[in-house]
Amino acid sequence: MPTTIGDVARRAGVGVGTVSRVLNNQPKVGPETRARVLAAIAELDYVPSATARQLSLRRTNTIAVASIHIVIPSVIERIHGIERALTAAGLDLIIRNVETVERRNEAVREIARTDRIDGAIFISLAPGAEELARIRRSGLPVVLIDAHHRSVPRVVSDDVEGGRLVGRHLLELGHTRIGFVGDPPRPALGVQSSRMRLRGVIEALQERGLGIAPEHIVEGEHSRAGGQDSARTILSRPDPPTAIVAANDTLAFGVLAAARERGLDVPRDLSVVGYDDIDAADLVQLTTMHQPLRESGTEAVRRLLAILDGTDNGPLRSVLPVHLVKRGTTAPAPERTA
Amino acid sequence: MPTTIGDVARRAGVGVGTVSRVLNNQPKVGPETRARVLAAIAELDYVPSATARQLSLRRTNTIAVASIHIVIPSVIERIHGIERALTAAGLDLIIRNVETVERRNEAVREIARTDRIDGAIFISLAPGAEELARIRRSGLPVVLIDAHHRSVPRVVSDDVEGGRLVGRHLLELGHTRIGFVGDPPRPALGVQSSRMRLRGVIEALQERGLGIAPEHIVEGEHSRAGGQDSARTILSRPDPPTAIVAANDTLAFGVLAAARERGLDVPRDLSVVGYDDIDAADLVQLTTMHQPLRESGTEAVRRLLAILDGTDNGPLRSVLPVHLVKRGTTAPAPERTA
DNA sequence: CACCAAAGTGGAAGCGGTTCCACCATGTTT
DNA sequence: AAACATGGTGGAACCGCTTCCACTTTGGTG
Structure with a gap:
């Protein structure tokens, strides 16, 4: 029912090859013929079939993004960056939300299977070996x-x-007993950022000959409630830390809730540092590490397009810079009372 | 290079028609033949081309979502609901972010043009007439x-x-001078929720013979900063309101910031109510109207699938319920001091 | 003036599926 | 024993595009 290239060709009194050439701005078409074809296209309100095009060209102009839980604020910012870059490049974006390892495998398999996409980006999620x-x-x-x-x-x-920068910031403020609230380790998903950040904090402490007590490290569910639980555990230890570093802002919000719950004043009694600098961090004046989330998306697209072009020669690993944003949840360590 | 249905047919010693029938679980295939075909498929690790399938069937199993600014928290929740429902139905989701009217037209045109999708959902965005x-x-x-x-x-x-419920809540608390911070009216985008909420508030006041002063209504950019600006304006009027209703939580956060800035204690000096009950609302203990955001997404998908099936018989307009979530930003009106 | 390169052009083949139609065995009915 | 459903099956045609090849025209060139 919809008009096809053949209809246009007939109307313009030319062959389908010529119409195709006009559509794709190829050179070898006489100016007068081209005008006639364009006129026919306009008259018929013709739009080429993307599907037929795909089949013929073996290119889809679509890329897929698979990510853990798309409602996580940092994930959203990244997707936003991806979306921008793709739109600028004239590509479509298909999105798949993944919540468990099984679903990841399923999603990856499906992505690899179809000829529906030209490339894929995985956010906070690495494919398994198979x-x-x-x-x-x-x-x-x-x-x-x-x-x-x-x-x-x-x-x-x-x-x-x-992590190192966070650690140093707290050391400068005089904190020596520092706690850490992290994401659950999920080696199966290939995401290590929480652990890496912890490592940085530890390194900073070690530079001063200090360490972090194992009972002050708790890893729990990636959610506000999870962060709150973890912080509760840490704060109920004898001799609790004077500062808690969270592996991300969402967890940090949970830490703040736990502090409030215990009647601790932040930052007087307890300093809290987050990671990501998501939008809401500003809302509660959270001191946090800023990382260029949106840019991570655009950069990933840049890399992907380069690979598609065959012009990619960057390192396997692009590292984006971070910087500390000091707000209201960190302050000098309280005097030791005990 | 990839294996095709012909390869499978040859390997199994059958015709392509038979392979197709097996792939689509059609009945008229002998059990022994079916087994042979399945074996060939497994051996060759064959996966049918989605594109070829699309071309032949004239169905894409993909739907598109176009929305304003995908980083708006309420939009994300809706998309989340859509994603869930689509995944459950085995459909793919393509996403397009729209920020201006021009871009909307462009996006809509593109959506209508290609044969790449089976349906579309627009979030906080209505297509123009053309x-x-x-x-x-x-x-x-x-x-x-x-x-x-x-x-x-x-x-x-x-x-x-x-809006009415919000108004009544504030009236019960004794507030009579109420301000409103809204989104800019964007008739071109077909989004009226801000205005409708305002209307509800006004209706509630009218039930008591009260009204809302025009200078206590300000509409500004949909962002925290926008809400802050608008609230500043309202609060700097002589005889400012004792309560401010925001058309959404993001604006409400701005209102909170403006209050803090002026040294007003919320809720003692000023009550603030938001709308949407996004995740961060809980974080700052914002009193707000809860609306089923995620469900709005699943409901939209349900409708869309019904239309595709030809079984849609619902009303043109599905209305979802709302309810007030009382948290810490509303309290009885302060005694009139003047 | 014959010859040839270059510019234009038409249309068949191919992309990888689905489906319809023709056909072949069977088993069942008269 | 002839007539005839019926379950299986092969394969051509088709979906709507791109591209390659063959062919015609035109304007130089020797």
Whole structure:
């Protein structure tokens, strides 16, 4: 029912090849013929079938993004960056939300299977060995964001350095007993940022000959409630820390809630530092590490397009810079009362 | 290079038609033949081409979502609901971010143009007349969320009722001078929720013979900063209101910031009510209207699928319920000091 | 003036599926 | 035993585009 290239050709009194050439701005068409074809296109309100085009060209002009839980604020910012970059490049974006390892495998398999996309970006999520092999076999280019895999191009922020900066900031304020609230380790998903940030904090402490007590490190669910639980545990230890570092802002909000619950004044009694600098961090005046989330998305797209063009020559690992944003939740350590 | 249905047919010693029948679980295939085909598929690790399938079937199993500014928290929740419902139905989701009217037209045109999708959902965004005509012509089913158009199926929450409930809540607390911070009116985008909520508040006041002073109504940019600006304006009037209603939580956060800035204690000196009950509302203990955001997404998908099935018989307008969540930013009106 | 390169052009083949139609065995009915 | 459903099956045609190849025209060139 919809008009096809043949209808246009007939109307313009030319062959389909010529119409196709006009559509694709190819040179070898006489100016007068081109005008006639364009007129026919306009008259018929013709639009080429993207599907037929795909089949013929073996290109879809679409890329897929798979990410853990798309409602996580940092994930959203990254997707936003991706969306911008793709739109600018005239590509479509298909999105898939992944919440468990099984669903990840399923999603990856599906992504590798269809010829529906030209490339894929994984956010905070790395494909498993078998899935990766599948992808390799299909030749689909892939870029990871905030995830690690030895042999896959990826965009990450310098988590260890970020942790280090957080640690130094707290040391400067006189804190020596520092706690850490992190995400659950999920080696299966290939995401290590929480652990890397912890490592940075530890390194900063070690520079001063200090350490972090194992009972002051708790890893729990990535949610406000999870952060609150973890902080509760830490704060109920004898001799609790005077500062808590959270692996991300969402957890930090939970830490703030736990502090409030215990009647601790932030930052007088307890300093809290987050990570990511999401929008809401400003809302509660949270001191946090800023990382360029949106840029991580655009950078991933840049890499992906370069791979598609065959012009990619960057390092496997692009590292984005971070910087500390000092707000209202950190202050000098309280005098030791005990 | 990838294996095709022909490869499978050859390997299994059958015709392509038979392989196709097996792939689509059609009945008329002998059990022994079916087994042989399945074996061949497994051996070759064959996956049918989605594109070829699309071309032949004239169905894409993909739907598009166009929304204003995808980083708005309420929009994200809606998308989340859509994503869930689509994944459950085995459909793909393509996303397009729209920020201006021009970009909207462009996006709509593109959506209506390609044969790449089976349907579309618009969030807080209605197509313009010309674009709508285009969509109609293309026969593409469309559902709107949080947007209005006489003749397009849509999912909205009962904004007037929500506003009314907010108004009554404040009246019960003894507030009589109430301010309103809203989104800019954008008739071109077909989004009226801010105005509808305002209308509800006004209706509640009228029930008591009260009104809302025009200088206590300010509409500004949909952002924290915008809300802050608007609230500043209102609070600097002589005889400012004792309560401010914001058309959404993001604006309410701005109102809170403006109050803090002026040294007003919330809720002692000023009550603040938001709308949406986004995640961060809980974080700052904001009293707000809850509306089922995620459900709005699933409902929109349900409608869209029904239209695609030809089984849709619902009203053009699905209205979702709202309810007030009382938290810490509303309290009895202060004694009149003047 | 014959010859040839270059610019334009038409249309068949191919992309990888689905489906319809023709056809072949069977088993069942008269 | 002839007539005939019926379950299986192969394969051509088709979906709507791109591209390659063959062909015609035109304007130089020797």
